[in-house]
Amino acid sequence: MSVTRARRPETSVAVANLIRFLETGTAPDALFAPGVFADVSLPRWRVQTATAEEILAVRAGSHPFPGQVRVERVEQTDHGFTIEFAERWDHEGQRWYSREMIRADVVDDRIVEMSVYCTGDWDEARQREHARAVRLIRP
Secondary structure (H helix, E strand, O other): OOOOOOOOOOOOOHHHHHHHHHHHHOOOOOOEEEEEEEEEOOOEEEEEEEHHHHHHHHHHHHHOOEEEEEEEEEOOOOOEEEEEEEEEEOOOOOOEEEEEEEEEEEEEOOOEEEEEEEEOOEEEEHHHHHHHHOOOOOO
């Protein structure tokens, strides 16, 4: 008996669009499905959204600054992808940092559901404190 497996979705367009959104703050039209669900976990808070407009508003309200994204790892899953990355941006005369991971489900090149895990935003003082206290083996 032959078992038919569902085909994994193509995710390269969604990954590229997500990175563009994270770096610029502007979402490409095809990034999110209109009814995208997002579950965002921060160090001391958790937020959920049920539409593309809501997730855009969360990002604009909490992190409206353009910056650079360093992708550390992307893996395709049966439903979409996971991406691990670090962000850096300038704000209030400082260079800020955060580290994040997103699990995203994709249909027709659009994210339909995602979970976001974020370290929170580290200002330069927090980054120096961390560098003094911890020796990282990998960047």
